[in-house]
Amino acid sequence: MTVVETARLVLRLWEWGDLEVLTEIFAKPEVWQFPFRRGFTDKETADFLERALVKQEAGIPTPWAAELRDADRVVGYVGLSVPEFLPEVMPAVEVGWRLDPGFWGRGLATEGAAGALDHGFGVLGLEQIVSIYQPENVASGRVMERLGMIFDRDTVFPGRHLALRVYRIRRDEWPVADAP
Ligand SMILES: CC(C)(COP(=O)(O)OP(=O)(O)OC[C@H]1O[C@@H](n2cnc3c(N)ncnc32)[C@H](O)[C@@H]1OP(=O)(O)O)[C@@H](O)C(=O)NCCC(=O)NCCS
Numbered sequence: 001m002t003v004v005e006t007a008r009l010v011l012r013l014w015e016w017g018d019l020e021v022l023t024e025i026f027a028k029p030e031v032w033q034f035p036f037r038r039g040f041t042d043k044e045t046a047d048f049l050e051r052a053l054v055k056q057e058a059g060i061p062t063p064w065a066a067e068l069r070d071a072d073r074v075v076g077y078v079g080l081s082v083p084e085f086l087p088e089v090m091p092a093v094e095v096g097w098r099l100d101p102g103f104w105g106r107g108l109a110t111e112g113a114a115g116a117l118d119h120g121f122g123v124l125g126l127e128q129i130v131s132i133y134q135p136e137n138v139a140s141g142r143v144m145e146r147l148g149m150i151f152d153r154d155t156v157f158p159g160r161h162l163a164l165r166v167y168r169i170r171r172d173e174w175p176v177a178d179a180p
Pocket of ligand 1 (some may be wrong): 109134
């Protein structure tokens, strides 16, 4: 089921049939360099997809499959989730992205994330959305800035000594938000 459409992307619910392409994408080390510094095993990708299916069935925010309209192909994920891994920002909803390297550098993450923010503010009526990344992940930080998100704080991943940076944006700071 399609949740968000942008000029080039369809953000939709996951299906078991996505496993093959997702396994191929997630196996690439650069895709999971942050935070794991290696690609996913087949089992890790299957577990990821299973968790996503369970969450979407339960109505818990989890990033959507990002499909390239023209190619009719899954290129990664973009969407909203609940950042339980960082209790200090909770309660919160996060916008995030992870794409196949063959599709980086075309503005797709920014475009998909803008659609996710439209959905979060306009359809779900959220007051604020955060985004969290490791500061060495320059591309991810650029996506946040291009979206007009604002630096909130630097912190550490609990128990892992991993630097994290939090950005945020409120509904009244998002230009196309149309609250329900
Ligand atoms: C982060 C990611 C989704 C960006 O996707 P993208 O579609 O290439 O992003 P965009 O094309 O919208 O570009 C965003 C910015 O990142 C920059 N960028 C892209 N790849 C980059 C790289 N390897 N190094 C530095 N900057 C990079 C772009 O130039 C652009 O910045 P600009 O506005 O200064 O030109 C992609 O790099 C990715 O999937 N990375 C691995 C997964 C990941 O780390 N996800 C985030 C976890 S917090």
